[in-house]
Amino acid sequence: MEPNNHAIGHRALRFPDYPIDGMAGTSFKHEHLPAILQQGRRQGFFEVHAENYMGDGGPPHRALSRIREDYPVSIHGVCLSIGGPQPLDRQHLTRFKALIERYEPALVSEHLAWSTHETTYFNDLLPLPYNADTLQHVAEHIDEVQETIGRQILLENPSSYLTFTESTMAETAFIRELARRTGCGLLLDINNVFVSATNLKTSALDYLADYPLDLVREIHLAGHATQSDENGELLLIDSHDGPVGDAVWKLYETVMVRTGPIATLVEWDSAIPDWLTLTREAAAAQAILDRGAVTDDRGARHAAV
Amino acid sequence: MQPSSLGFAAGREAAPYAAHFAGRLLDPGKPAPPDVTDTGGGGAERRFGIYRNNVTVSLIGALAAIFPTTLRITGPEFFRAMARFHIRATPPTSPLLFEYGHDFAAFIAQYQHARSMPWLADVARIERAWLDAYHAADEAVLAMEPLAAVAPEALGATRFIAHPATRLLSSSYPAFSIFSANRQDAPVGPIMATEPEWTLVTRPVFDVEVRRISPDAAMMIEGLMAGDTLGRAAGEALATFADFDLPAAIAGLIEAGAFCGISTNGARDET
Incomplete structure (x- = not known):
């Protein structure tokens, strides 16, 4: 091994402060790394699940460090369990903080969901009722995360398959109030909006009309799978295993017209396609983003006149 | 509640x-x-x-x-x-x-x-050790030079620091042979091995490596990983295996990247 190996360890690195606004990105998968490096540096960003990079060392950190040299990254927590009633796992939160300090991500996000109860980790994003009690404890959890890491997190709306009898608030009102109390930003997952609206027989457009779009700093687009319940009612599953659906693209364009360009992730992290297929999906999002940017420029010029 | x-x-x-x-x-x-x-x-x-x-x-x-x-x-x-x-x-x-x-x-x-x-659990142990090694902390592995620089009379009291990725696994079955025949996509032919096997998992540079090591070298590195001095660990291997080739065993373990440092008189000597 080269004698200077320690000198290129993470402590010596300070990554470039690449902008992420208005860019389309993809989930980072190690099998794509050679193709990503071969194509040369391009516009875009990569998102990783925080927990996959919480080992001490080895190939995962080497791959993410290499990507981070050339691109902005978004760190997406999956396991903080901020939607659960029990206190946050301090050890896990400490690991989360260390990862953010190490990779200097452009965005940090987590889910309005829970995944751990008592000592069992369920490896799924599980739902919660929306009422005054849960609002209070989720807000406390978001406060704790933001105080620990010293920066804002973006909260992602979940995909829903059922409702709680104890819910007294709409999800949009719950999320808006969480953001007001904690100062967190929002990650709007448009596939989740569509999946939930279909499953709960509500309107995705109504949801978006009531959702605080001005707080959105990142958007997720993804594919979904189709099932049905025992009454034969259509159920969509948030599966992330295929291309973004047409209905989700349409909703995305609707949102972009209202917000202007926002960093957008194509979240395809199961049944992962080759790099070319993934870049095409991201390019489709980028085209919509760039259209919005043109509209913005015109608006600015008109305003100047 | x-x-x-x-x-x-x-x-x-x-x-x-x-x-x-x-x-x-x-x-x-x-x-x-x-x-x-x-x-x-x-x-x-x-x-x-x-x-x-x-x-x-x-x-x-x-x-x-x-x-x-x-x-x-x-x-x-x-x-x-x-x-x-x-x-x-x-x-x-x-x-x-x-x-x-x-x-x-x-x-x-x-x-x-x-x-x-009955050997399936031992194959699974090798796989679990592989993933431990994959995520283990980054440390430069020990090269031959620091060891060569130790005065001959001090060698017996030298201790070796296992690399964070290093794992040693014993099996009463040919677990390594079964593991390596199946850890790839090609068709698996009959596995003729019947002997117990020792498996060493390391991460010498970037990638995890899995190799079979001889019972005498295994006995020595087991002692070294437990904190024994080279004198004691090698002595036990020699007492059990009369034809134990100590220099070859040390060279093999260092080449595998099993260690990240040595200490003489309690002071750690980094690579």
């Missing part, structure tokens, strides 16, 4: 929704929680079943990703059934899924349907 064993924030009782879910997610015999409904205010068995299915399938998938060789040997149906029993009995206790499955080999060893494959 009973307070959780973890203790909740002062004065606050846990809302029951998580407990209701948690008690049912890994138990298909129980109905959906009482506080969830479908869109019409009716029951939500199928809808709750989506969460139940996500949890079970994702955890089986996690074990399949950690133990691909075990899966290849058993076939997917056998593996899924075995994994399902295990995740219900021993679900993960850490959100770091790459830490899951440390109890899986012990489960396989007593799994009734795997009795005809």
Whole structure:
């Protein structure tokens, strides 16, 4: 091994402060790394699940460090369990903080969901009722995360398959109030909006009309799978295993017209396609983003006149 | 409501929704929680079943990703059934899924349907060690030079510091031969080995390496990893194996990247 190996360890690195606004990105998968490096540096960003990079060392950190040299990254927590009633796992939160300090991500996000109860980790994003009690404890959890890491997190709306009898608030009102109390930003997952609206027989457009779009700093687009319940009612599953659906693209364009360009992730992290297929999906999002940017420029010029 | 064993924030009782879910997610015999409904205010068995299915399938998938060789040997149906029993009995206790499955080999060893494959648990142990090595801390491995610089009279008292990735596994079966024949995509021919085998897992530069090592070298590195001096660890190997080739064994272990430093007189000498 080269004698200077320690000198290129993470402590010596300070990554470039690449902008992420208005860019389309993809989930980072190690099998794509050679193709990503071969194509040369391009516009875009990569998102990783925080927990996959919480080992001490080895190939995962080497791959993410290499990507981070050339691109902005978004760190997406999956396991903080901020939607659960029990206190946050301090050890896990400490690991989360260390990862953010190490990779200097452009965005940090987590889910309005829970995944751990008592000592069992369920490896799924599980739902919660929306009422005054849960609002209070989720807000406390978001406060704790933001105080620990010293920066804002973006909260992602979940995909829903059922409702709680104890819910007294709409999800949009719950999320808006969480953001007001904690100062967190929002990650709007448009596939989740569509999946939930279909499953709960509500309107995705109504949801978006009531959702605080001005707080959105990142958007997720993804594919979904189709099932049905025992009454034969259509159920969509948030599966992330295929291309973004047409209905989700349409909703995305609707949102972009209202917000202007926002960093957008194509979240395809199961049944992962080759790099070319993934870049095409991201390019489709980028085209919509760039259209919005043109509209913005015109608006600015008109305003100047 | 009973307070959780973890203790909740002062004065606050846990809302029951998580407990209701948690008690049912890994138990298909129980109905959906009482506080969830479908869109019409009716029951939500199928809808709750989506969460139940996500949890079970994702955890089986996690074990399949950690133990691909075990899966290849058993076939997917056998593996899924075995994994399902295990995740219900021993679900993960850490959100770091790459830490899951440390109890899986012990489960396989007593799994009734795997009795005809008594070596399967040892293959799974090698796979679990592979993933430990993959995520282990980065350290430069020990080269020959620092050892060559130790005065001959000080060699016997020298201690070796195992690299964070290094794992040693013993098997009463040819677990390494079975592992390496199945840890690749090509067709597997008959495995003729019958002897017990020792397996050394290391990460010398970037990639994890798995190799079979001789019983005498294994005995020595087992002593060294336990903190024995070179004199003591080599002495025990020599006492058991009369033809033990000490210089070759040390050179082989260093080439494998088993160590990241040595200490003489208690002072660590970094590479």
